[in-house]
Amino acid sequence: MATSPVAIGTMQMATIPKPGADFQIVEREIPKPGSREVRIQVKACGICHSDVLTKDGAWPGIQYPRVPGHEVAGIVDELGAGVSEWKPGQRVGVGWHGGHDGTCLSCRRGDFRNCENLKIPGISYDGGYQQYMVAPAEALVAVPDTLSDVEAAPLLCAGITTFNSLRHSGALPGDLVAVQGIGGLGHLGIQFASKFGYRVAAVGRGSETGDLAKKLGANIYIDSTASNAAKALQKLGGARVILATAPSSKAMSELIDGLGPNGKLLVVGADFSPIEETPLQLITGSRTIQGWATGSPADEEDTLRFAELSGVRPMIETYPLEKAAEAYTRMLSGKAQFRVVLTM
Ligand SMILES: [Zn+2]
Ligand SMILES: [Zn+2]
Numbered sequence: 001m002a003t004s005p006v007a008i009g010t011m012q013m014a015t016i017p018k019p020g021a022d023f024q025i026v027e028r029e030i031p032k033p034g035s036r037e038v039r040i041q042v043k044a045c046g047i048c049h050s051d052v053l054t055k056d057g058a059w060p061g062i063q064y065p066r067v068p069g070h071e072v073a074g075i076v077d078e079l080g081a082g083v084s085e086w087k088p089g090q091r092v093g094v095g096w097h098g099g100h101d102g103t104c105l106s107c108r109r110g111d112f113r114n115c116e117n118l119k120i121p122g123i124s125y126d127g128g129y130q131q132y133m134v135a136p137a138e139a140l141v142a143v144p145d146t147l148s149d150v151e152a153a154p155l156l157c158a159g160i161t162t163f164n165s166l167r168h169s170g171a172l173p174g175d176l177v178a179v180q181g182i183g184g185l186g187h188l189g190i191q192f193a194s195k196f197g198y199r200v201a202a203v204g205r206g207s208e209t210g211d212l213a214k215k216l217g218a219n220i221y222i223d224s225t226a227s228n229a230a231k232a233l234q235k236l237g238g239a240r241v242i243l244a245t246a247p248s249s250k251a252m253s254e255l256i257d258g259l260g261p262n263g264k265l266l267v268v269g270a271d272f273s274p275i276e277e278t279p280l281q282l283i284t285g286s287r288t289i290q291g292w293a294t295g296s297p298a299d300e301e302d303t304l305r306f307a308e309l310s311g312v313r314p315m316i317e318t319y320p321l322e323k324a325a326e327a328y329t330r331m332l333s334g335k336a337q338f339r340v341v342l343t344m
Contacts, residue, residue, distance in 0.1 A: 015129075183245065240264070
């Protein structure tokens with residue numbers, strides 16, 4: 001793979017000038033990577049619902065203007081001082097885990113995901129809605145050749161979130177696992193759950209997504225607008241895990257009674273309102289509610305390799321970088337099938 005000869009010059013970026021403002025397409029100088037940093041020529045960047053945090057200023061401490069984007073796939077373009085583990089021309093990605101300090105107590109325990117100084121692309125520094133991006137070397141992941149840039153990008157947040165949460169959920173092959181929500185996260189969750197050997201029940205709204213859910217690997221489809229989904233899950237024996245992907249705390253609360261003995265509601269979709277349950281709902285059957293946030297760069301590589309092995313792929317709609325505002329609106333509408341990806 002050839003490296004870009006363009007080392008100095010300008011590039012386009014889609015930036016948010018201040019919280020709540022519209023995207024601006026601006027021209028900027030291509031940044032130089034600092035010590036232990038890598039400059040990436042971005043090829044594709046997925047639009048995640050969490051980009052709302054940058055767009056609307058919902059994450060504390062963001063400095064504006066800021067370029068969102070934490071589902072990045074591209075090519076190593078230039079290495080900063082002290083980087084020997086990556087090579088110019090190598091295909092790489094960056095996900096939600098945008099860097100760690102390596103020195104805090106969590107890092108010293110090897111728990112990089114919970115680093116006290118975790119960096120997030122598009123929040124802590126400019127992310128992937130631009131032609132070139134600089135990221136800390138430890139945040140990069142290698143992208144297998146069989147995955148295209150637009151396929152790899154969404155796997156680095158939506159993909160890893162479902163893959164990594166499910167593989168640590170305690171569910172075993174043959175267990176009933178429900179996936180609530182058939183969207184950006186859910187359509188990948190169904191595929192991973194199926195490839196893990198679970199008995200997969202997809203829980204969606206309306207009858208029209210049933211066929212698609214089954215094509216993605218669901219064994220059972222439950223239309224929560226036509227029946228009580230929790231009761232339907234109980235009829236199937238109760239779910240060992242419910243992977244809650246649609247950002248609706250109300251929908252999640254309504255599903256808790258669908259958990260079987262030792263069942264777990266695994267929350268990955270982020271709503272700002274509380275999930276409601278009574279202590280008795282948890283005590284009966286020793287149920288738990290657990291949140292899950294993505295994973296380390298090594299987990300991201302595991303996700304990509306598993307996708308390569310198993311054939312799990314995101315369904316995407318692509319937009320050019322100049323149409324970032326339109327693409328973002330499409331993501332917010334909830335009508336995209338299923339992940340919106342910017343191409344550079
Ligand atoms: Zn994300
Ligand atoms: Zn740390």
